[in-house]
Amino acid sequence: MAQIPFKVSARTARLIGRENVSNADGAIIELIKNSYDAGATACIVYFDNHPSSNQETSIYIIDNGNGMDDSIIEDYWMTIGTNNKEIDFIGEDGRIKSGAKGIGRFALDRLGSQAEMITTPKGGNKTFLWSVNWDDFDNVGVTIEHVYANIDEIENFNFKEAVNEILKDTKHIETLQKHKFDCGTIIKINEVRDPWDDYFVDKIHTNFEFLVPAIEYSKFELFLLSAEFPEKYGPINSLLNHDYDYKIQAKVYSDKTVKIKFHRNEFDLKIIDMDLFNLEEMKYAPYNFESFKKEVFEKVTTINNLLPNYEKKYNKDVLDSLGNFEFTMYFVKRTFTQSDRKKFYYRYFDSTKRNKWMDTFAGIKVYRDQFRVRPYGEIDGSSFDWLMLGQRAAKSPAAPSHKTGSWRVRPNQISGIISISRLDNINFEDKSSREGFQENVAFLALKDLVKKIIQEFESDRQHVMRALDKLYTLKNIDEQEKRRANQIAKQIVKKADSNITEEKLSDLINNDSKSAEDVSILAKSYLAQLKTNKDLISELQLLRALASTGLTLTSFAHDLNNLSAVIVQRNNNLKKIITRLIKEEDLVGLQPFLNPLVVIDDMATQDERLKKWLEFSLITIKLDKRTRNKIDLYKYFEEFERTWDSVLRFQKVNLTVPKSDTNKCFLRIFEIDLDSIFNNLLSNSFTAFRRADASDNRDIHISMVQENNEIIINFSDSGPGLSGDIDDPNKIFEAFYTTKRDELGKEIGTGLGMWIIKSTIEEYRGNIKITKPRPGFALQLILPTRKDEGVQENDL
Numbered sequence: 001m002a003q004i005p006f007k008v009s010a011r012t013a014r015l016i017g018r019e020n021v022s023n024a025d026g027a028i029i030e031l032i033k034n035s036y037d038a039g040a041t042a043c044i045v046y047f048d049n050h051p052s053s054n055q056e057t058s059i060y061i062i063d064n065g066n067g068m069d070d071s072i073i074e075d076y077w078m079t080i081g082t083n084n085k086e087i088d089f090i091g092e093d094g095r096i097k098s099g100a101k102g103i104g105r106f107a108l109d110r111l112g113s114q115a116e117m118i119t120t121p122k123g124g125n126k127t128f129l130w131s132v133n134w135d136d137f138d139n140v141g142v143t144i145e146h147v148y149a150n151i152d153e154i155e156n157f158n159f160k161e162a163v164n165e166i167l168k169d170t171k172h173i174e175t176l177q178k179h180k181f182d183c184g185t186i187i188k189i190n191e192v193r194d195p196w197d198d199y200f201v202d203k204i205h206t207n208f209e210f211l212v213p214a215i216e217y218s219k220f221e222l223f224l225l226s227a228e229f230p231e232k233y234g235p236i237n238s239l240l241n242h243d244y245d246y247k248i249q250a251k252v253y254s255d256k257t258v259k260i261k262f263h264r265n266e267f268d269l270k271i272i273d274m275d276l277f278n279l280e281e282m283k284y285a286p287y288n289f290e291s292f293k294k295e296v297f298e299k300v301t302t303i304n305n306l307l308p309n310y311e312k313k314y315n316k317d318v319l320d321s322l323g324n325f326e327f328t329m330y331f332v333k334r335t336f337t338q339s340d341r342k343k344f345y346y347r348y349f350d351s352t353k354r355n356k357w358m359d360t361f362a363g364i365k366v367y368r369d370q371f372r373v374r375p376y377g378e379i380d381g382s383s384f385d386w387l388m389l390g391q392r393a394a395k396s397p398a399a400p401s402h403k404t405g406s407w408r409v410r411p412n413q414i415s416g417i418i419s420i421s422r423l424d425n426i427n428f429e430d431k432s433s434r435e436g437f438q439e440n441v442a443f444l445a446l447k448d449l450v451k452k453i454i455q456e457f458e459s460d461r462q463h464v465m466r467a468l469d470k471l472y473t474l475k476n477i478d479e480q481e482k483r484r485a486n487q488i489a490k491q492i493v494k495k496a497d498s499n500i501t502e503e504k505l506s507d508l509i510n511n512d513s514k515s516a517e518d519v520s521i522l523a524k525s526y527l528a529q530l531k532t533n534k535d536l537i538s539e540l541q542l543l544r545a546l547a548s549t550g551l552t553l554t555s556f557a558h559d560l561n562n563l564s565a566v567i568v569q570r571n572n573n574l575k576k577i578i579t580r581l582i583k584e585e586d587l588v589g590l591q592p593f594l595n596p597l598v599v600i601d602d603m604a605t606q607d608e609r610l611k612k613w614l615e616f617s618l619i620t621i622k623l624d625k626r627t628r629n630k631i632d633l634y635k636y637f638e639e640f641e642r643t644w645d646s647v648l649r650f651q652k653v654n655l656t657v658p659k660s661d662t663n664k665c666f667l668r669i670f671e672i673d674l675d676s677i678f679n680n681l682l683s684n685s686f687t688a689f690r691r692a693d694a695s696d697n698r699d700i701h702i703s704m705v706q707e708n709n710e711i712i713i714n715f716s717d718s719g720p721g722l723s724g725d726i727d728d729p730n731k732i733f734e735a736f737y738t739t740k741r742d743e744l745g746k747e748i749g750t751g752l753g754m755w756i757i758k759s760t761i762e763e764y765r766g767n768i769k770i771t772k773p774r775p776g777f778a779l780q781l782i783l784p785t786r787k788d789e790g791v792q793e794n795d796l
Contacts, residue, residue, distance in 0.1 A: 024194045025207050026374065027107035031061045031187065032222065033371055038065025039122075042179040042221050045208075046167060047196050050227035057196050059111060062163055064184040067121040070128055070151060077130070078149065109134040113191040120159040120183045127157035159183055170225045172234050179221070201226050201233070206360060208236045220370070243349060243357070246331035246461060248416075250453045254323050254424065256303040260456055262286070263296050265347065266333070267464070272345040273471060280767055281730065282467050286460075299456065305725035306452040308739065310445070318441050323424030327450055329416035331409060331457065332358055343472045344401075344465065364416040364450070368428075375435055377416075383436065385411040387451055400462045401469035404735045404755070407462045409454065418450060459731065571604035608646075630789075633665040633704060633711070634658055636674060644682065651686055651698070658704040658713075665704065665791045667711060667783060673760050677781070678702070680753040681715050688719030688777065695720075706791045713781040714771075721774025729773040733758040 028045060035043040040063035049057040068077060108115040116131040132149040160181040167173060194200065205224050222236040245266035251259045269292055276282055277289040286297040303319050304310070310319060335351040363377030363384050375383040385391075389411040398405020420428065427442035437443050578596055592598045637657035648655050658665075682700065689698050699718040704711065722729055723739040731737050735755045761768045765784055772778035 024111060024200075025204050027110040028059075028061070028204065029207070029372070029374075030107040035061065035063035035065055035185070036220055036371065038063060038067070038185065040065035040184060041219060042176065042181075042223065044163075044167070044176070044223040044225060045204075046170070046223075046225040046227075047201055048166075048227050049196050049201075050169070056190070057192050059189040059192060059196070060166060061187040061189075062166070062184070064179055064181045065122075067119045067124070067183045067185055068128070069121045069124060069126065070153070072121070073119070073128060073130055073151060108132075108187070108189060109137075110193070112189040112193055115187065115189050117185060117187045118154070118157070118159075118162065119185040120157065122183045124183070127154040127159065128152065129154050159186075162186065167225065169227055169230060171230045172223065172225060175235060176223070198226070198229060198232075201229075205233060205236070209361075243332070243354065244330040245333050245347075246329075246457060248327070248329045248331075248453065248457045250327040250329075252303065252322070252325050252327070252449065256319060258301050258303060258306060258453070260299045260301070260453060261296060262299070262457070262460060264292065264464075265295065266331075266461075267292070267345050268347040269293065273475070275475070276467060276471050279467050279471060280769065281463065287463060287467070299727065301727055303449060305727065306456075307445075307448060308723075308725045310448070318445050321427050321442055322445050322449070323426070324421070325425060325446070326419040327416065327453055328419075329364070329414055329454065329457070331414050331461070332362075333413065334358060344468045358412065358415065361415045362412050364411075364414065364418065366418045366420070368420050368425075369422055370419075373436060387411070387447055387454075389414075389451075389454070392451075400465040403466055403469075404759070406734065406736065407458055407465075409458055414454075418446075420446075459728070459734075463730075571600050571607060575600045629671065630666050630668050631671055631674070633667055633713075634660050634663070636671065637702065637704075640674075640678060651689070653686070653689065653698040653700060655682075656699070656701045656703075658702060663791050663793055665706065665711065666789050667785065668789060669764065669783075673763075676760055677757050678715075680757055681779075684753060685717040685719055685777070688717065688721070691720055693720045706785070709785050709790070711783045711785055711790060713783070714778065715781065716772065716776060716778035718776055721772070721777045724774075726773070729770045732770075733768070 032043050032045070042064050044060070044062040046060040046062065047057060048055075048060060113135050114131075114133060116129065118127060118129050120127045129152045130149060131151075136147050163176075163181045163184075163186065164173065166186070167176070201224070208222060208224055224233045224236060226233050244263075247263035247265065249261040249263070253259075272292075274289070277292075282288060285291050286299075291297055303322070307319070332354055333346075333349075334355050336346050340346060341348070360379065363379060364387060365377040366373040375381050376386050378384055389409060393408040393410045396406045396408045398407050400407040425442070425446075427440065428446075429438040429440060430436075431438055575597060578600070582596070584597065587595050587597060638659065641655055641657045644655065685700050688694060695718070697718045701714075701716050703714045705714075706712070722732065726732065726739060732754045735752060737755075758768050761781055761783070767782040769780045769782070770778070771780050
């Protein structure tokens, strides 16, 4: 028998001990990783815990990998903290090794006091038996170099027969026949430190399902076997879930391309109302009927589009260093009501099974080179919601059908996998505890990018849910019913005022089918009004902050008006005073910035601009603008052009508005609503004209035409159009969505301008369409007309 000493590398001397493998599950997983790194196609975890046996439980870890000879055992297996896997991290079969710190063998100590290993190297004709008593480490006064393991050579050892003998009482010998066991490693752990009854074996079986991602890998198969329950366990199947509402598959490439595949599985196309696809927002891909029929569509974008100006947030190389990775996510609703299904056409599912599945498998897990990186996404663990999705949802609790809020998915509604590789993601550094990655810049970038991909899913689902909600409202309570309900309510109040008894009113309702129908209409209208009120409350919350600015401006309107009247004159007065004290010829030859008369002229120019802005601001809060009047749009645009004249000239912008000497075009509308629409559109155009990718051409064109019972207003500008990172133009109508950022990438826009425009148009039962997103920008405003509205010829 030969005795060889343990060797400790200096850099990891402090890692010695079980502290580095915190629990039994983790210890077994570390040993499985060793089997994977050894090139095994099969690894078997066998609990020899038969209740009829008088022997204590033993744990076997068996694989058919490359095995080890005595020199490898001494130089690598016995060298604590070796970095050979960091240097030689690609196996013979091209497999990326999952280990790094060289502490896997201390998992044996975590699992039991006694351990022995039989290993037959690939291509060799020798077999070695290695054993150690971990209790020797506890002897008082013994240093590490005086602790020994034993190694012996075994003569005439048949590795395959030994494996069959160990597993003879199990039911999966035939399943294992497809794997050759000519060489490999058998580890046996005795005097185990943990109870291994069926409850704990079943628990680790669940963890093993997470060990290999939800992708079929033919190169490595994992088995869990138990002597106590020989038929209960067997091969660990990859976690492939088909009962989902949405599946998102994203691939991120080193050239910063991002391909996102969306699988919609939430809606039952067999029962869905086809009128859904007649709604304006559902007529284009990927929301039209053809897209829904396919169930799958792909979006190609870039990291820079998803994370605009991100490089300025950290450093310019952070995104370049983010290598290839894949992200697969399942969105799984836990339950639904029948009324929800009627409204949103949900596909039917068994909520009991879903809840049970999600209680086990919810969370976003991380895998590196096909092995789980713990503790990310562990149920009930502190890192379950490591992406802070719950915090996002708490800040924006709106329902997906809400027309103004931004719906955010909750962490317990999704199950997902992020797959990275040591080859492509070299900047992800392990923590010394082996629990997760260091929170460095590269890892923060990964987190931010994954959240942006999740946001793409949220945006897609919310778009569909809003449309379905809109369709339901249109189908179930129209304007005619609302008016009828109003009449019924007035009649009921009138009857109540006429001292009709409650009994008589009840009899009238129960005996009169017409009255029963009226009650039904009234009830529907009431519920619809409740929903409308709820939406209006949310809108009011958004607008309160904006209203405070207007109130402040209004309260000082008188003072501002007086200031506007004298602001230009003060410079003329100052100039007259100075010319009495200083002769103009005495100032000849001075630099312009030293000449007081030139400085005063510059001040007068700036004050003139300030005066125009004050006048413009005061015009927008005129009392008569907050009254719904029958407005001539031709006259409005004429005044609108005049109001903006000084700003347009200063910005060097040409504005064309609708004009007619012979016709008028009437619309009953609040003038301040028209201002909200066109002031915001002009402001956005001015911002676009100042972008680096804008040309010198600055034209804004507004035209108007009446078709049937609709007034169509077209707005266009010659700017660069929507920002290139906007893939879906309709996103600009969402509340708080903005692409305006400062030089550090921080959002500086309110994200409310286009939302206000859309909300205003929809309030008048109109519609808005983007007709040209880029280059240049154009949209169409469609407003329905009623009696005595629209284009009318002047009376001559």
